[in-house]
Amino acid sequence: MFEIEEKLEIISEEIEQKFPKEYREFTKITNAVINHSLFNRLNTVENIKVYSEFQIWCVWDFMSILKVVQNLVFTNSIMWIPPKNTTLGYNLYKLLMTEETDKSHPEVKTQRTSHFKLFIYAMQKMKADTSLISNFLGEIQKSEDLEAILTNLNVNKSIKKFLAINHRLIKENPKNAVALLSLTRENFLPAVFKAVVGNSTINTKSIEPFIWYHKRHIQLDEGVHGPIADDLFNEYIINDEDILLSLKCSIESLSARFELLSEIECNLI
Numbered sequence: 001m002f003e004i005e006e007k008l009e010i011i012s013e014e015i016e017q018k019f020p021k022e023y024r025e026f027t028k029i030t031n032a033v034i035n036h037s038l039f040n041r042l043n044t045v046e047n048i049k050v051y052s053e054f055q056i057w058c059v060w061d062f063m064s065i066l067k068v069v070q071n072l073v074f075t076n077s078i079m080w081i082p083p084k085n086t087t088l089g090y091n092l093y094k095l096l097m098t099e100e101t102d103k104s105h106p107e108v109k110t111q112r113t114s115h116f117k118l119f120i121y122a123m124q125k126m127k128a129d130t131s132l133i134s135n136f137l138g139e140i141q142k143s144e145d146l147e148a149i150l151t152n153l154n155v156n157k158s159i160k161k162f163l164a165i166n167h168r169l170i171k172e173n174p175k176n177a178v179a180l181l182s183l184t185r186e187n188f189l190p191a192v193f194k195a196v197v198g199n200s201t202i203n204t205k206s207i208e209p210f211i212w213y214h215k216r217h218i219q220l221d222e223g224v225h226g227p228i229a230d231d232l233f234n235e236y237i238i239n240d241e242d243i244l245l246s247l248k249c250s251i252e253s254l255s256a257r258f259e260l261l262s263e264i265e266c267n268l269i
């Protein structure tokens with residue numbers, strides 16, 4: 001059994017004491033996600049393929065969260081305004097650089113790639129279906145109406161729900177994107193990814209890029225991205241109202257992720 005509490009140093013004792021109900025709910029849902037029974041069933045290539053066809057949507061969603069954080073730290077207009085905290089801005093660029101332009105898998109000739117494309121490559125190597133996410137990428141280049149695009153998209157309802165919730169939260173308030181980045185992604189995903197591949201005994205070439213992707217992610221998130229996400233949290237989540245909101249939106253997003261994992265488990269072969 002994994003426990004997340006000790007890993008999320010950003011949640012101080014003061015936060016725990018001020019918001020005991022939300023803290024308990026947050027801890028409960030984080031542990032529920034990390035210990036989801038799905039992860040014990042990712043022991044065949046076929047099951048990992050099914051998992052990847054759902055997970056790719058979370059990989060895309062992560063980048064949207066990151067774009068909102070980027071727009072919060074830096075101005076996104078032609079009329080440039082200097083960032084308020086340059087050191088934080090520099091560190092955010094380090095995070096963005098590895099998420100969007102990391103080194104490629106050794107088999108790939110291209111030197112640089114995004115983590116999204118790394119995941120797509122891992123899916124292609126195990127012959128998972130990437131057609132839906134490819135169609136989606138085409139649609140979002142024509143329209144920014146995510147709700148309408150999702151309505152017309154033939155993807156599982158749990159994926160639609162997960163994307164819709166996160167999209168609403170980050171549009172409502174950019175601070176929610178900071179909270180989601182820290183509490184539900186950079187500081188949280190290493191534990192999830194260890195659960196995904198930690199006990200994998202599958203030793204086929206088709207699965208190797210999938211394992212490589214996860215090991216690279218765990219290394220970066222634990223060593224570099226997690227601390228940067230903490231700094232962002234400390235910069236923007238400044239008062240009790242912010243903290244309460246960040247706990248609430250993280251609980252909502254993680255609950256949708258739990259539902260998504262349960263749906264994946266139902267779709268396993």
Ligand SMILES: [Fe+2]
Nearest residue numbers: 186220221225
């Ligand atoms: Fe990361």
